Amino acid sequence: MASVLIIEDEDIIRNALTRLLERHDYSVASAPSVEEAGDAHDLTSFDVIIADLRLPGASGMEVMRLAPGVATIIMTSYASVRSAVEAMKCGALDYIAKPFDNDELLLAVRRAVKEGRLERQNAALKADLSRDYPVAGIIGDCVPMKRVFERIAKVAPTDTSVLILGESGTGKELVARALHERSRRADGPMIAVNCAAIPDSLIEAELFGHEKGAFTGAVGMRQGLVEAAHGGTLFLDEIGELPLPAQARLLRVLQEGEIRRVGASVSRRVDVRLIAATHRDLGQLVADGAFRDDLYFRINVMEICLPALRERGDDIVDLARYLLERTYKRLKSPPLRFSQETVRCLTRYPWPGNVRELENAIERAVILADSAVITPELMALPDRQDQPREPGRRTAPDLSLEDYFRQFVLEHQDSATETELARRLGISRKALWEKRQRLGIPRPRQRSVDA
Numbered sequence: 001m002a003s004v005l006i007i008e009d010e011d012i013i014r015n016a017l018t019r020l021l022e023r024h025d026y027s028v029a030s031a032p033s034v035e036e037a038g039d040a041h042d043l044t045s046f047d048v049i050i051a052d053l054r055l056p057g058a059s060g061m062e063v064m065r066l067a068p069g070v071a072t073i074i075m076t077s078y079a080s081v082r083s084a085v086e087a088m089k090c091g092a093l094d095y096i097a098k099p100f101d102n103d104e105l106l107l108a109v110r111r112a113v114k115e116g117r118l119e120r121q122n123a124a125l126k127a128d129l130s131r132d133y134p135v136a137g138i139i140g141d142c143v144p145m146k147r148v149f150e151r152i153a154k155v156a157p158t159d160t161s162v163l164i165l166g167e168s169g170t171g172k173e174l175v176a177r178a179l180h181e182r183s184r185r186a187d188g189p190m191i192a193v194n195c196a197a198i199p200d201s202l203i204e205a206e207l208f209g210h211e212k213g214a215f216t217g218a219v220g221m222r223q224g225l226v227e228a229a230h231g232g233t234l235f236l237d238e239i240g241e242l243p244l245p246a247q248a249r250l251l252r253v254l255q256e257g258e259i260r261r262v263g264a265s266v267s268r269r270v271d272v273r274l275i276a277a278t279h280r281d282l283g284q285l286v287a288d289g290a291f292r293d294d295l296y297f298r299i300n301v302m303e304i305c306l307p308a309l310r311e312r313g314d315d316i317v318d319l320a321r322y323l324l325e326r327t328y329k330r331l332k333s334p335p336l337r338f339s340q341e342t343v344r345c346l347t348r349y350p351w352p353g354n355v356r357e358l359e360n361a362i363e364r365a366v367i368l369a370d371s372a373v374i375t376p377e378l379m380a381l382p383d384r385q386d387q388p389r390e391p392g393r394r395t396a397p398d399l400s401l402e403d404y405f406r407q408f409v410l411e412h413q414d415s416a417t418e419t420e421l422a423r424r425l426g427i428s429r430k431a432l433w434e435k436r437q438r439l440g441i442p443r444p445r446q447r448s449v450d451a
């Protein structure tokens with residue numbers, strides 16, 4: 001039963017409101033002033049507080065300071081609707097003008113109960129799940145993750161470029177967001193662009209914008225994503241995939257603080273902080289002539305290296321529990337836990353797709369679970385350390401990461417599309433295609449339509 005506190009000095013209104021809400025199954029308490037309400041009750045224990053704006057002593061607005069997390073509805077006369085709007089700005093959830101209609105009031109209370117509960121749940125979830133970690137939402141306690149947290153704390157407030165290194169799915173975007181949120185640009189935009197996801201022929205226009213008629217199809221003038229990040233942070237994921245002409249334009253942005261749209265003759269000032277990420281060896285790309293060395297030196301001022309999930313020791317289990325709780329709550333499933341065997345398997349499996357693969361495996365398990373316990377089968381994990389995955393193959397612990405990758409693809413490619421396979425591995429389709437080429441893993445014939 002939801003609890004409501006009414007603070008209203010006019011007895012008739014207070015009593016009528018109490019009766020109305022009690023008839024609709026609310027547990028109701030009331031007081032004629034904020035002071036008396038505070039003396040008699042713990043204000044933060046209510047689901048909803050309805051307070052009159054004008055009261056003897058403290059005004060109804062005071063409630064929002066005394067009970068900050070509680071959904072508050074301010075009651076006001078027609079004459080003071082303007083102050084009610086002020087109350088909303090101070091954090092009131094809603095306001096009701098007197099004399100009010102009963103249905104309207106009940107609707108407002110119902111909505112407030114729901115929103116207040118959601119807000120409390122979210123706050124509790126956040127506090128619960130990411131407690132004790134230096135950056136909320138990033139789980140990690142192992143030495144390499146501690147180093148990551150230290151780096152975030154040191155470089156976030158500066159304006160230097162940051163290069164985040166790590167395999168696919170290790171949390172590079174998460175770190176980029178943490179850097180932005182802890183910088184003086186936090187109120188500005190953060191624009192995230194995955195360079196591997198945009199075809200080479202479009203990337204310059206997407207990033208830098210274009211003038212009308214700059215190329216066939218450029219019917220109007222368009223602002224690019226770099227300009228959209230003005231005053232904020234530009235996050236370029238998979239920067240190693242950026243074609244050379246776009247690299248030249250980006251260098252100009254970093255060196256001169258200027259951007260020139262495709263087809264434009266004049267430049268514009270632009271103020272962005274660059275955070276770049278890659279899973280590739282940029283030094284090698286420079287050596288191969290695929291990445292400009294001057295750009296490399298510009299973006300490689302400060303590095304943050306994210307360890308692969310298999311290098312994080314017990315963090316894997318903490319992360320899995322965090323993700324499991326987050327997922328069953330999101331999917332509105334009953335609480336679930338891992339079996340002992342699953343916990344063992346979690347730390348033995350090498351997670352080539354890192355946290356994203358773990359996240360996907362957990363989501364699959366939550367959807368398939370029909371008891372409270374998650375078994376290795378539900379997560380499609382090999383359930384015994386010494387169990388050969390196929391007769392004649394090497395046993396699980398001896399497999400290299402590439403062997404795992406090959407085995408995973410060969411095992412699942414007949415039942416999954418390339419897009420699904422890439423998603424489960426936590427890599428882009430392009431990365432899957434590249435790995436197939438490099439490791440010589442043939443694609444099944446019947447799937448060629450999915451190209």
Ligand SMILES: Nc1ncnc2c1ncn2[C@@H]1O[C@H](COP(=O)(O)OP(=O)(O)OP(=O)(O)O)[C@@H](O)[C@H]1O
Pocket residue numbers: 137138139140166167168169170171172173174175237279319355356359426427428
């Ligand atoms: N330490 C962590 N704690 C909690 N969640 C994490 C952590 N690391 C990664 N995740 C989650 O894993 C998923 C993948 O992370 P993210 O997208 O940041 O990886 P990425 O390295 O940018 O991947 P890619 O290189 O493929 O773009 C996200 O949903 C992210 O929230």
